[in-house]
Amino acid sequence: MRQFDIAIIGGGTAGMSAYRAASKHSDRVLLIEGAHWGTTCARVGCMPSKLLIAAAEHARIARDSDRFGVHVSEVRVDGAAVMERVRSERDRFVGFVLKTIHEIPAECRVEAQAHFVDAHTLALSDGSQVRADRIVISTGSRSQVPDVWRRALGDRLITSDDVFAWTRLPASIAVVGGGVIGLELAQALHALDVRVRLLARNHKLGPLSDPVLQAHALTLLSERLPLSGDAQSLQLTRVGDEVQVDFSEHGVAHRERYDLLLAATGRRPNLAGLKLEASGVRLDDRGLPSFDPHTGQIEQSHLFIAGDVTATRALLHEAADLGRIAGDNAGRYPDLRRHPRSAALGIAFSDPQMALAGRSYRELQQAGVGFAIGAVDFAKQGRSRVAGVNAGMLRVYGERDSGRFLGAEMIGPAAEHIGHLLAWAVQQQVTVQQMLDSPFYHPVIEEGVRTALRELLRELQMGPKPVAHCMDCGPGA
Numbered sequence: 001m002r003q004f005d006i007a008i009i010g011g012g013t014a015g016m017s018a019y020r021a022a023s024k025h026s027d028r029v030l031l032i033e034g035a036h037w038g039t040t041c042a043r044v045g046c047m048p049s050k051l052l053i054a055a056a057e058h059a060r061i062a063r064d065s066d067r068f069g070v071h072v073s074e075v076r077v078d079g080a081a082v083m084e085r086v087r088s089e090r091d092r093f094v095g096f097v098l099k100t101i102h103e104i105p106a107e108c109r110v111e112a113q114a115h116f117v118d119a120h121t122l123a124l125s126d127g128s129q130v131r132a133d134r135i136v137i138s139t140g141s142r143s144q145v146p147d148v149w150r151r152a153l154g155d156r157l158i159t160s161d162d163v164f165a166w167t168r169l170p171a172s173i174a175v176v177g178g179g180v181i182g183l184e185l186a187q188a189l190h191a192l193d194v195r196v197r198l199l200a201r202n203h204k205l206g207p208l209s210d211p212v213l214q215a216h217a218l219t220l221l222s223e224r225l226p227l228s229g230d231a232q233s234l235q236l237t238r239v240g241d242e243v244q245v246d247f248s249e250h251g252v253a254h255r256e257r258y259d260l261l262l263a264a265t266g267r268r269p270n271l272a273g274l275k276l277e278a279s280g281v282r283l284d285d286r287g288l289p290s291f292d293p294h295t296g297q298i299e300q301s302h303l304f305i306a307g308d309v310t311a312t313r314a315l316l317h318e319a320a321d322l323g324r325i326a327g328d329n330a331g332r333y334p335d336l337r338r339h340p341r342s343a344a345l346g347i348a349f350s351d352p353q354m355a356l357a358g359r360s361y362r363e364l365q366q367a368g369v370g371f372a373i374g375a376v377d378f379a380k381q382g383r384s385r386v387a388g389v390n391a392g393m394l395r396v397y398g399e400r401d402s403g404r405f406l407g408a409e410m411i412g413p414a415a416e417h418i419g420h421l422l423a424w425a426v427q428q429q430v431t432v433q434q435m436l437d438s439p440f441y442h443p444v445i446e447e448g449v450r451t452a453l454r455e456l457l458r459e460l461q462m463g464p465k466p467v468a469h470c471m472d473c474g475p476g477a
Contacts, residue, residue, distance in 0.1 A: 001121075001128070001129045001130065001131055002030075002128070002129075002130050002131070003028075003130075003131050003132075004028045004029060004030045004130060004131070004132045004133075005025075005026040005028040005029065005132065005133050005134065005331075006022045006025075006026060006028070006029045006030070006132055006133065006134045006135070006136065006327075006330050006331060007029075007030045007032060007114075007122060007130055007132035007134075007135045007136070008022065008029065008030065008031050008032065008135075008136040008138060008327070008330075009032050009034075009114050009122070009135065009136065009137050009138065009139055009274070010032070010033065010034075010137065010138035010139040010140055010270075010307070010309070011031050011032070011033030011037050011038070011101065011109070012038070012039045012040055012138065012140045012307065012308075012319070013039045013040070013041060013307060013316050013319040013320050013323065014138035014140070014306040014307025014308070014309075014319040014320065014322060014323035014326075015031060015033070015136070015138035015306075015307070015323060016031075016039070016097075016100065016101070016323070017306070017319070017320045017321075017322075017323030017324045017327060018136045018138055018304075018306055018323040018324070018326050018327030018330070019031045019104065019327060020324070020327065021323070021324045021325075021326075021327030021328040021331060022136070022327040022328070022330050022331040023331075024328070024331060025328075025331025025332055026331055027108075029108055029331075030108055030109070030110065030130060030132070031104060031108060031109045031110075032109075032110055032112060032114050032122070032124070032130075033109070033110075033111050033112075034111070034112060034113035034114060034125070034139075037097070037098055037101045037111070038094050038097040038098055038101065039097055039316070040140060040141075040308070041316045042090070042093040042094045042096075042097050043090070043094055043164075044160060044161040044163075044164055045160075045316075046316055047089070047090060047093045048086055048087075048089075048090040048163075048164040049160070049163075049164075049181075049184055049185065049188075049349070050349060051085065051086040051089050051090065052082070052086055052163070052164075052185070052188045052189075052192075053184060053187075053188045053349050055077075055082045055085070055086070055188070055192060056187065056188040056189075056190075056191035056192050056351075057191075057351075059075060059077060059191045059192055059193075060191050060351065062075045063075050064388065067388065068388065077169070077192045077193045079168045079169030079192065079193075080167060080168045082169060082192060083166045083167055083168060083169065084167075086164060087164065087165075087167075090164055110124065110126070112124040112125045112126045112128075113125035113273065114130075114274070115273055115274050115275040115278075116274065116275045116276060116277075116278040116279045117129065117275075117278060118278060118279070118280075119278075119279050119280050119301070119302070119303075120132060120133065120135075120302075122135070133302065133333075134302045134303070134304065134330040134331075134333050135279075135302065135303050135304070135330075136296070136303075136304045136305070136306060136323075136326050136327060136330050137274070137276075137298075137303065137304070137305045137306070137309060138305070138306045138307045138309060138319075138323055138326070139269070139270040139271065139274065139307075139309045140269075140270050140307055140308045140309055141267040141268060141269050141270055141308035141309060141311075141314060142267060142268060142270055143159035143160065143161060143263065143265075143266075143267055144265055144266045144267055144268040145157065145159060145263045145265060146263075146265070149236055149261075149263060152236055152237060152238055153236060153238050153243055153261055154238060156238055156241065156242070156243045156259075156260055156261060157236075157243075157260075157261050157263060158260055158261070158262055158263070159262070159263055159264070160181050160185060160262070160264060163185060163262070169189070169192055169193075169194050170194060170259045170260050171194065171195060171259050172194060172195035172196070172257075172258040172259045172260075173189060173194055173195070173196055173258050173259060173260045173261070173262055174196075174197045174199060174243060174245050174256070174258040174260070174261045174262070175189075175196060175197070175198045175199065175261075175262045175264055176199045176234070176261065176262070176263050176264065176265060177199075177200070177263065177264030177265045177266070178198065178199075178200025178201065178204055178205045178206070178227075178229070179206065179207070179264060179266065180206055180207055180346075180348045180350075180354075181264045182198060182200075182262070182264030183198065183205055183206050183221070183348060183350050184348060184349050184350055185262065185264065186198040186225060186227070186262075187221075187224065187225050187350055187351050190224075190225050190226070191351075195258070196225065196226060197226050197227070197228065197245070197256060197258070198225055198226070198227040198228070199227075199228050199231040199234065199245070199247060200227065200228065200229050200230070200231065201230060201231065202230060203215070203218050203229040203230050204229075205217050205218060205221055205227075205229070205350075206348045206350060206354045206411070207346050207348055207354060207356055208354060208356070208409050208411065209356075209360045209361045209362035209363075209409065210360070210361035210362075210395050210409045211361075212375075212393070212395060213361075213393060213395055213409050213410070213411055216392075216393050216411065217354070217411045220352065220391055220392065220411065221350070224351060228247065228249045228254070229249075230249060230250075231247040231248075231249055232247060232248045232249065233246070233247060233248045234246070234247045235247070236261060239257065241259070242257045242258065242259060243257065243258050243259070243260065243261045244256075244257050245257070245258065245261070267308070267314065268311075269287075269288060269308065269309040269310070269311050270308075270309055271287055271288070271309065276289065279301075279303060280301075281298050281299055281301060281303060282299070286311070288310075288311055289303075289305065291304075291305050291310065292338075293310075293312065293322065293325075293341060294325070294338040294339055294340070294341065295325065295326075295329050295336050295337070295338055295339070296322055296325045296326025296327075296329055296330075297326075297329060297336060302330075302333060304326035304327075304329060304330045305326060306319065306322040306323040306325070306326040306327070307319035307322060307323055310322065313344065313346075315345075315346060317342075317345075321341065321342060324339075325339045342423075342427060343357065343358050343423045343424075343426040343427040344356065344357070344358060344359070344360070344407075344423070344426075345357055345419055345420065345423040346419075347415065347416045347419055349416070350411075352389070352391055352392045352411050352412045352413060352415065353411070353412070353413070353414070353415035353416055354409075354410065354411045354415055355408075355409070355410045355415040355416065355418060355419030355422075356407070356408070356409050356410075356419070357407055357408045357409075357410075357419045357420075357422035357423040357425075357426060358397075358405070358406055358407025358408065358422065358423060358425075358426030359397065359406050359407035359426070360407060360409060361395070361397065361409055363407075364397060364406060364407070369399065369406070370399065370400040370401060371397045371398060371399055371400060371406055372397070372398050372400055372456060372459035372460045373395055373396070373397055373456065373459065374395070374396045374398070374432075374452045374453055374454070374455035374456025374457070374458075374459060375393060375394065375395045375396070375452055375455060376393065376394050376448045376449070376451040376452040376455070377392075377393050378390050378391060378392045378393065378394070378412045378413060378445075378448055379391060381445065381447065381448040381451070382443050382447065383443040383444050383445045383447065384412075384413045384445050384448065386443065387413070387445075389412075389413040389414075389445075390413070391412065391413075392410070392411045392412020392413060392415075393410070393411060393412060394408060394409075394410040394412060394418070394448060394449065394452045395408060395409050395410070395452070396408040396422070396432075396449075396452045396453060396456050397456075398431075398432045398456045398457075398459075398460050400460060400463070402431070403431040403432055403433060403457075403460055404429060404430070404431050404432075405422075405425050405426060405430055405431065405432050405435055406426065407422070407426055408422045408452075412448075413445050414445045414446075418445070418446060418449060421446070421449070422449070432453055432456050432457050432460060433457060435453055436450065436453050436454065436457060
C-alpha cells in the first residue's frame with residue numbers, strides 16, 4: 001500500500017487546482033483520475049460549445065447584413081466543416097490541459113477508479129490501495145437523463161457530451177431542457193440550419209430568476225427559436241431511426257419527429273461508486289456531504305471537496321477557486337485558512353446573452369433583504385441600436401439601508417462584458433452613487449448600465465414604497 005500526505009480524487013479543473021495548491025505544502029500528493037485526464041470545460045463543455053456558438057453567430061450576422069446595406073448573396077452552412085473546426089480547436093484546448101497533466105511526475109498521478117475503504121484508505125481499480133492523511137474529492141458531475149428515456153430511444157438520445165464528437169450536423173433535433181446548456185445548443189444549431197424544437201418547463205429559460213426578466217426573455221427568445229416554454233405531458237417514442245415527441249402546451253396536443261433528442265435535463269455529482277459512506281461522513285438525502293465553502297472542509301474532518309461535485313456553482317472559475325481552497329487547506333491541515341469567495345458571476349452565451357452578477361433576485365428575496373430595483377430596456381439604447389442588437393433588459397439591485405450595489409440580472413447585448421463590470425462592483429462593495437461617479441464613455445452599450453443605475457439611485461432615495469391599504473377593510477386587506 002502506497003502512503004501519501006494528500007490524495008485528490010478527480011483530475012478535472014478542481015482537481016488540478018487542488019493539486020497545485022496542495023503541492024506547495026507537500027511533495028507527497030497523488031492525483032487520481034478514473035476517466036479521461038483533462039477538464040469537462042475543454043473536452044465537452046465551455047470551449048467546444050463556444051466554438052459551435054461562434055459558427056452560429058457568423059451565420060446570423062451574414063443573414064442579418066441586408067439591413068446594414070451589406071448584401072450577402074447566399075448563406076450556406078457546411079455542417080462537416082463546422083464540426084471539423086469544432087473538433088480540431090477542441091483537441092487543441094485539450095492538448096494544453098494534457099500537457100499540464102503530463103508535467104506532473106508519474107509517481108504523483110494514476111489513472112484508476114477509486115473508492116473509500118475507510119476514512120484514510122482508497123481502493124483503486126488497478127487492484128492497489130492508497131492511504132492518505134487527507135483526501136480531496138473533486139470528481140465532477142455527469143449528465144442526468146431518465147433511464148426510461150434511454151431505454152425508449154437508445155442511440156437516438158444524446159447529451160451535450162455527445163455533440164462534440166459529431167462529424168456533421170443532424171437534419172433535426174429536439175432539445176429537452178431550458179437551462180443554459182439546452183438553450184445555448186438549441187439556438188446555435190437552429191442558426192446552423194438544423195431544424196430544432198426547444199422544450200422547456202414553467203416558462204423558464206436560462207439562469208434568470210427575476211420574474212420580469214424571465215417573461216422578457218421568453219418573449220425575445222420565442223421570436224428567435226422554435227420553443228415551447230411550458231411543455232407538458234412529454235412522451236418520447238422511437239419510430240425507426242427517428243424520435244417521436246408528443247407534448248401539450250396551453251391545452252393543445254403536439255406530435256413532432258426528429259432525428260435525435262438532446263437531453264439537457266441537468267447534471268448530478270459524480271459520487272456513485274465512491275462509497276463515501278465508508279469514510280464516516282454524514283450524507284444528506286441527495287447523498288452529498290455538508291462542507292464549508294470558505295475552507296472546502298467536509299464537517300470537521302480531514303476530507304475536503306471541490307468543484308461540480310459539490311452541486312453548488314457549476315462553473316469553471318468556481319471549480320478552480322474551490323479546488324485551490326480545498327487543496328491549500330488539505331496541505332496545511334489542521335491549520336485551516338478561511339478564503340474569501342469571489343462575487344457570483346454567471347453567463348449564458350445565448351442570443352441575446354444572459355448574465356447574473358452578485359446576488360440574484362431570488363437570493364435577495366429568500367434572504368429577506370430590503371432592496372430597490374433599477375432597469376433599462378435596450379430597445380432604444382443608442383449604441384445597441386447602431387449595432388442592430390437593441391433587444392433585452394438589465395435589472396440592477398441596491399440595498400436600501402446602505403445604498404450598496406448588490407447585484408444584477410440581464411438579457412441583452414454584451415452581457416458577458418457588462419456582467420464582469422457589475423460583478424467587480426459587487427466584489428468591491430461599492431455604492432450605487434460611487435458607480436455613477438465612474439466614467440461612462442459615449443457612445444457605448446455600457447451607457448445602458450448608467451441608465452439603470454440612475455433609476456436605481458432614485459428608487460433608493462425615495463425609500464420603500466408605502467403599502468396600500470383598503471380603507472374599509474383595514475391593514476393587510
